[in-house]
Amino acid sequence: MSNATENNMANAIRALTMDAVQAANSGHPGMPMGMADVATVLFNRFINIDPSSPKWADRDRFVLSAGHGSMLLYSLHHLLGYPDMDMDQIRNFRQMGYRTAGHPEYGHATGIETTTGPLGQGISTAVGMAIAERMQNAKFGDDVVDHWTYVISGDGCLMEGISHEAIDMAGHMGLGRLIVMWDDNSITIDGGTDLSTSTDQQARFAAAGWQVISVDGHDKDAVASAITQARSDESRPTLIACKAIIGFGAPNKQGTSATHGAPLGDEEIALTRAALGWPHAAFEIPDDVYSAWHGIAARGKAARKAWETRAKTAPGSAEFFAALDGSSRDGLSAAITSYKKQLSADAPKVATRKASQMALEVVNATVPNMVGGSADLTGSNLTLTSGMTGFSKDNPAGNYLYYGVREHGMAAAMNGLWLHGGILPYGGTFLAFADYCRGAIRLSALMGLPVTYVMTHDSIGLGEDGPTHQPVEQVASLRAMPNINVFRPADAVETAECWELAVLSNATPSVLCLSRQGLPTLRTDHTADNLTAKGAYVLRETDGKRDVTLIATGSEVEIAMNAAEKLAADGINAAVVSAPCFELFAAQETGYRRQVLGSAPRIGVEAMVKQGWGELLGDNSAFIGMNSFGASAPAPQLYEHFGITADAVVKAAKDLI
Ligand SMILES: Cc1ncc(C[n+]2csc(CCOP(=O)(O)OP(=O)(O)O)c2C)c(N)n1
């Protein structure tokens, strides 16, 4: 590969970037122009991807963590010949209806491995991808899974707190197939990085156990040597600090934050063309440059074809392909149904966190590609089941992740595990710390990734640990997020149903909000149907006309049932609706919803803030819940103190009717 050709390959990225940003009159030219050389070397000399088969399971993964540099990714895809990234897409960067969104959005164009833009998420998601690769490699062998995960990260990604969690985790796990190329340009939006950081990033990575290499990001052979060196040590991940000039080529603006997030302007663009020796008009790429880039695609295609032949006949690969296409879950519904039957007969009194572990025993025994984990709360979240072993450097075939005290890193890694393909991840922490995961949970929902968050200790019911640990507003705040199912099961049967729905979900993440305290089995009549799938259902119907409908979730369903008994003794007909998932209930037909909610006055019972209950309750209603933070005391006293009791429900009912 002659340097002249590689220069032009890189200049094509620069030209497409500055012209597209200019046409859109918005966007970020600096980063793609600065990292064009690094990206060109990486793709030209190393990466195996096949634009004609973008989901090929053993492709190398490329994550643009610095998502504002989206034109780098779109230019690469256009030049490589991804069929859905023609010049029309580039010309219409950032416009309605085009795939070239402001930041790379998973699912908009093929080959976008993950949504990036919220800084720090990409590098942390990539850690999950790299874990998945090592796990599957250990399980299925080199013939089936044997690839690399490359990341381009900016200064911003490395400043974000989540990067610390990700880097620490990757170093400890010895993720030798992970290579991070840092756009070490010493510029962020406000100016030089000396305004805001004094961290020795290379020392930070080294301290976490990474191999660290430093290189001139515009010296292509040096970049190639660095990548070769990175790949030669598979025992640990590698950081390649690429000293680069932001906006490289723009004579008056390069090296300054002026190129970060604004069009260069027609005049500067003309000067840049001259400086780079790129005489071609806007959106014009000479054939020889296209053919050089298409050569990379051809190499990838050949690699993909060789893999297909190899992988199909590799021993044990049937399980790999079943995990990829989702058929690994085929036996789940039958297993859950028979388990539910036994539960209804046994009627155990257990915390729903315990019920979750019991259900997981069934799930994990049936679905071989479940990967569990917890952010250092395994014994509290009850996420570990029999036979699972911890994933580590020495046990890469392990299927349980000790994420450490890194909630946000865990959530991002789960996104990466799912995005990699073939893995169904779940991970636990306390529900109060959902806030610590939120940036990554939001991406699970936005991307439509069916990962499962096991959030235990879900209310004041956790008792003595007090208000810092007692979720009050988390359930409402998660319900406010589009495309996520927030489950709060009332007993062991509903918990099993939640797990069935979570594992069978294809495009929606699930949050399971689970109690610390024991709860009786309320569903003592077995139904083969998954009642939780409807989001809410009538748990206790009245004999005659309903006088009042009590709607509750989770641990408060028991309270509502007790209140209904007390009301019955006073001749008042109270129906009880269990509402484990508002989102699924909202998706039901109007007729069903009307039938469940009835026309009698309604009372909502949930040990949380009221926000979000309005739609279920309507006007003639009352709500029994929390309107302050909790307190530190034994749980039964807290329920009394905050007035979330059967007697309070009875009083509210009598006041209403
Ligand atoms: C979580 C998050 N915070 C803030 C931003 C806004 N933002 C976008 S780019 C950027 C600066 C990034 O600096 P760097 O990664 O060095 O990129 P460069 O300027 O070198 O292109 C900021 C603050 C963001 N996208 N995500």
Ligand SMILES: [Mg+2]
């Ligand atoms: Mg920078």
